[in-house]
Amino acid sequence: MNSKIDNQDSVAVIYSVECLSKPDIFNFNIAISDFCISCEENDDIEIMDENYHIFIQVKSATVSGEEFKKIMTSFLANDQTEKSKQSFFVLTVFEPIKFNGLIFTDRFQAYKKVLKNRHESNERKAEIKDSIIKEFKLSGYESIIDRLYIDNRPLFRDIEDTRAIFARYLRTAYGFKDHGETRIDFLFNELCDKFAELRRNRDNIDKTEIEKILGEELCKSSWYSGMSLSLGYTKIESGYIKNTKLLAEKEKIQSGAQYVVKKIMTGWRKYYFKEFLLSMIIGAKRCPQCGHPMMANIMGLNGIACPDCGYNPYVTLILYCECGAFEVVKRQPELDEDSIFNYLNNFFRGRKDTSCKVCGKELLDDNVELRTMLLPVPIPYTEYKNIDDIYENSQY
Incomplete structure (x- = not known):
């Protein structure tokens, strides 16, 4: 007792x-x-x-x-x-x-x-x-x-x-x-x-x-979530065989990821293009961490970053659906596992349901972690207007 x-x-x-x-x-x-x-x-x-x-x-x-x-x-x-x-x-x-x-x-x-x-x-x-x-x-x-x-x-x-x-x-x-x-x-x-x-x-x-x-x-309960899908194999008595159902599901999720990335990055490039041209003429903005011009990723077209120290001012955590729809889970997230877990948990707690708002597919299944993605751009793109805030405590 x-x-x-x-x-x-x-x-x-x-x-x-x-x-x-x-x-x-x-x-x-x-x-x-x-x-x-x-x-x-x-x-x-x-x-x-x-x-x-x-x-x-x-x-x-x-x-x-x-x-x-x-x-x-x-x-x-x-x-x-x-x-x-x-x-x-x-x-x-x-x-x-x-x-x-x-x-x-x-x-x-x-x-x-x-x-x-x-x-x-x-x-x-x-x-x-x-x-x-x-x-x-x-x-x-x-x-x-x-x-x-x-x-x-x-x-x-x-x-x-x-x-x-x-x-x-x-x-x-x-x-x-x-x-x-x-x-x-x-x-x-x-x-x-x-x-x-x-x-x-x-x-x-x-x-x-x-x-x-x-x-x-x-x-920790999520470390191996979706593992069978990632491998695409099923154990049988004498060994392992390809599971066509798992492989088809894996292909759908991968295809959805590619579509979402293409859609988001296309939107970013359109929004950022004028800044890209300006940086080509007068030079890219300096990194607030090391002072090097942030000219990585084709001068920011694939996300602003410093080629010298690797600094990146923007990261957005999203949850996507195979249909190409996506929602922002967290802007500027912490990148440790427990924080990502809590962001995803709070995201679903704040929703009225757990299905895709576009196609109605259930998102809260065994593969939910596989539908999360970190992208090196601000969403909405207009957040870029506040980029000078990153220099508040910088010597550069």
Whole structure:
């Protein structure tokens, strides 16, 4: 069995992954898209961005009425201390809170439903709030009770239900590939260990760092995606034979790639041609890294680059379809595997569907990674108008 403090880590893990796919996990009617999670600083767990600050206390043991009031007093003190952001409060309990035999959790949740109902009158909401405060003797906490959320779930680290919840939220956040139970279980333990480290050091982690941890592991499931297609062979009992279906699919994807590249580069050359002629007359722009004229790739017709140090000011990550349609996944992407993985995941999360907008072909299949491409030109091409920005911190 894990200790009580380990359960605080499992709660932090669940909230961190849930925050990746939902901007308001506690239904406070706020949106936190870029966040930071701190451990053991002002409270057990805190989730914050530049506008909001959520204080969280985790109680895996029974919470009595007196202990609940101590928690509310602590929340009230945090509310008075936090001056620059709007404060909210979450009490994570593993079993219902009881006051002298009365189940406070049920009464409070019922009130919160009434509070959220925009068709209920303010008088009715105030009446129910007053009755709860009087019945449970919560006078003094009126200013924060509407900003309180009670999460009543037994999120113990060492039970299967918690891991199942984690898997569900992970698949919501990273749903464009099936990563398998073994990899999901490994990630749960890795994140629990990470939050344990943060807790011991009273440290914090931001969304980008969480995505990096997840992306580094999840992108491993994509290393051999499409391998059978690339090889074009199928194993039989006595050896290997060509798979005509795989070869036909491979040819279609390769043909689509060639068509898309030709279409994009033709458009770039038309847009860039005047600049090309000018560079032939007065010389190409100097590289901001080494000062050499950026005259590679036929003076920029195939993408601007420096022939000396290899500097390239533009890279665009696209996803294409065999029909020749394409969409921009990320402009100026980071080029490490986990970043590319996260770009592709976020791209599909932001779409209403996963099919090609032109021909309707399903893009989210086993070959999705093979349809991604990095091109050395800005898309849209008009981004080239801002090229002088690359010299902002350059000596050239």
